[in-house]
Amino acid sequence: MIQVAETVASRNHFVNQLLTQAVRRDIIMLLVAGGLLAVVLNLTLQPLVRLRDDVRGRSPIDLHPIESAAVPVDVRPLVEAINIHMARTRHAVEARSRFIDDASHQLRTPLATLRTQLDYALRENDPDNIRIALDAISRQLDDATRRTNQMLSLARADAAEVVLDAVDLQSLAQQVAREVLHSAREKRIDLEFDGPEDPLPALGHAGLLCEAALNLLHNAIRFAPEGGRVVIGLQALPDAVLLSVTDNGPGIPPDQLPRMGERFFRARNTLLDGSGLGLAIARSVATQCGGKLTIANMASGTGCVATLHLLHADADRQVIDRMVSLSS
Amino acid sequence: MPLLLAEDEQELADWLYRALKQNGYIVDWVNDGRMVEPSIRQVKYDALILDLGLPGIDGHSVLARLRNISVNGCASAPMRAIWAGRSEALRPQTSAW
Numbered sequence: 001m002i003q004v005a006e007t008v009a010s011r012n013h014f015v016n017q018l019l020t021q022a023v024r025r026d027i028i029m030l031l032v033a034g035g036l037l038a039v040v041l042n043l044t045l046q047p048l049v050r051l052r053d054d055v056r057g058r059s060p061i062d063l064h065p066i067e068s069a070a071v072p073v074d075v076r077p078l079v080e081a082i083n084i085h086m087a088r089t090r091h092a093v094e095a096r097s098r099f100i101d102d103a104s105h106q107l108r109t110p111l112a113t114l115r116t117q118l119d120y121a122l123r124e125n126d127p128d129n130i131r132i133a134l135d136a137i138s139r140q141l142d143d144a145t146r147r148t149n150q151m152l153s154l155a156r157a158d159a160a161e162v163v164l165d166a167v168d169l170q171s172l173a174q175q176v177a178r179e180v181l182h183s184a185r186e187k188r189i190d191l192e193f194d195g196p197e198d199p200l201p202a203l204g205h206a207g208l209l210c211e212a213a214l215n216l217l218h219n220a221i222r223f224a225p226e227g228g229r230v231v232i233g234l235q236a237l238p239d240a241v242l243l244s245v246t247d248n249g250p251g252i253p254p255d256q257l258p259r260m261g262e263r264f265f266r267a268r269n270t271l272l273d274g275s276g277l278g279l280a281i282a283r284s285v286a287t288q289c290g291g292k293l294t295i296a297n298m299a300s301g302t303g304c305v306a307t308l309h310l311l312h313a314d315a316d317r318q319v320i321d322r323m324v325s326l327s328s
Numbered sequence: 329m330p331l332l333l334a335e336d337e338q339e340l341a342d343w344l345y346r347a348l349k350q351n352g353y354i355v356d357w358v359n360d361g362r363m364v365e366p367s368i369r370q371v372k373y374d375a376l377i378l379d380l381g382l383p384g385i386d387g388h389s390v391l392a393r394l395r396n397i398s399v400n401g402c403a404s405a406p407m408r409a410i411w412a413g414r415s416e417a418l419r420p421q422t423s424a425w
Contacts, residue, residue: 109337116343123350140339 047071051079063090095158099151106151106277110144150277153211157284164289166201166313167209169243173232176213180221188227195234201313202241204289209243209308212285212293215278216245216306223249224303240291241310248303252295260295282308330354330371334364334390335379344377361385365393 047070055066065083068076114137121133177191184191202209213232220230224247233244252260260279283293291310298305331348335341336359348355358367361382368376376394380387 109340113337113340113343116340116347120343120347120350123347136339136343 044072048075051075061093063087063093092159095155099155099158102154102277103151106147107144110140110147114140114144147277150215150281154277154281154284157208157211157281157288162205162208162288164203164205167204167206168199169202169209169234169241169310170195170198170200172206172210172213173234173243176210176217177232179214180217183218184221184230187221187224189221189224190227190229192229192231193233194231196236200234200236200241202243202310203313203315204291204310205285208285208288209310212282212308213243213245215281216308219278219306220245220247220249223247225249236312239312241312242307243310244305244307246298246303246305248298251297251302251304254297257295257297279306282306286310329374330356331375331377332364332367332371332373333357333377334361334382334387335359335377336381336383337379348377359383361387361390364390368394 051066051071063086065086066079068079068083071079117133117137117140121130121137124130124133173193173195177193181191217230217232224230229248231244231246233242233246235242235244262280279293279295286293286308289310291308294307294309296305296307297303329352331353333341333344333348333355335344335357338359341357341359345355345357356367356371356373358364359382362384364376364378364385367373378387378390382390385393
């Protein structure tokens with residue numbers, strides 16, 4: 001029989017040694033793992049840090065898209081969403097600065113004219129000449145008021161968060177026709193309606209479409225000759241609803257047709273005062289509603305026709321989204 | 329005293345014309361930037377009223393061209409340009425050329 005004995009102290013020492021070794025190994029493992037983790041995380045987050053520095057370092061007015069190719073795949077959708085948001089903001093900022101340019105151009109000329117007219121009237125002694133100047137001031141003020149209103153409606157049409165809805169063009173055409181009846185009568189213009197008797201629903205925004213149609217009608221009445229003819233037409237095509245305004249005025253020089261509808265652009269054969277904003281408003285409204293504005297001379301040789309092309313009220317959701325995104 | 333008015337806004341030009349005539353000036357009016365130089369070659373004007381937003385050649389370019397040429401001894405004549413262009417319609421400035 002063999003008996004092996006060990007002192008308690010020696011056993012305790014052995015156990016302690018074992019424990020110490022295990023703890024030391026675990027700590028080293030933990031440190032190495034932690035270090036590796038830090039290195040990997042650092043490498044992974046490096047593009048995000050660069051992204052942060054890039055965005056922080058931008059000038060406040062810099063709204064260019066963030067470069068999304070360099071960021072990790074997981075974060076890319078977020079960067080793309082931010083880019084879409086920035087593009088929208090840029091659009092709004094551009095529209096606003098364009099409005100300020102337009103407004104200064106549109107308001108300073110009538111104001112300078114009013115100042116000149118008023119100075120003339122104040123220095124003049126002949127009552128007849130004073131009367132002439134006062135009449136001119138009154139007309140100039142009407143003109144400035146109309147321009148201001150047009151500009152504000154253009155700004156509204158540009159900036160409006162438009163909710164598209166079914167709008168009955170038949171009743172809209174009647175409504176705008178009633179509004180211009182008086183000015184048409186003053187020029188002995190024959191105002192005709194050419195379209196169906198039944199409601200004709202199109203996709204759009206009632207207030208904005210009304211504004212667009214009114215501007216087209218005002219233009220037509222201005223350019224039609226005394227005793228002339230203006231026609232409001234409605235037509236339903238398979239893929240569009242058309243609202244057209246035709247006049248028998250002088251038409252537009254063919255080389256200038258493509259520029260019609262640009263802000264402040266006025267055809268060279270016009271002698272009438274105008275802001276050159278009427279068609280721009282109609283065009284902005286048309287694109288906001290997912291449609292377009294076209295302008296053409298009549299085949300007969302006299303007059304022109306401005307047409308709002310709109311979508312059917314029951315147009316496919318995908319078609320609407322595509323048209324609206326195309327236009328913006 | 330003959331003046332040349334270069335302004336394309338019909339209404340503003342019309343009333344500037346009346347106001348200047350009311351003050352005893354003889355005024356010629358052109359509505360296109362390209363007309364300024366030929367007019368200056370024909371008549372010895374004492375002053376030019378120039379809109380900056382003229383069609384044809386804009387007011388700045390007209391002014392630059394006039395600074396570079398001497399027409400009919402105009403360069404030696406004490407002439408001043410006053411511009412009341414669209415962008416500075418309410419801030420008229422004067423400058424010798």
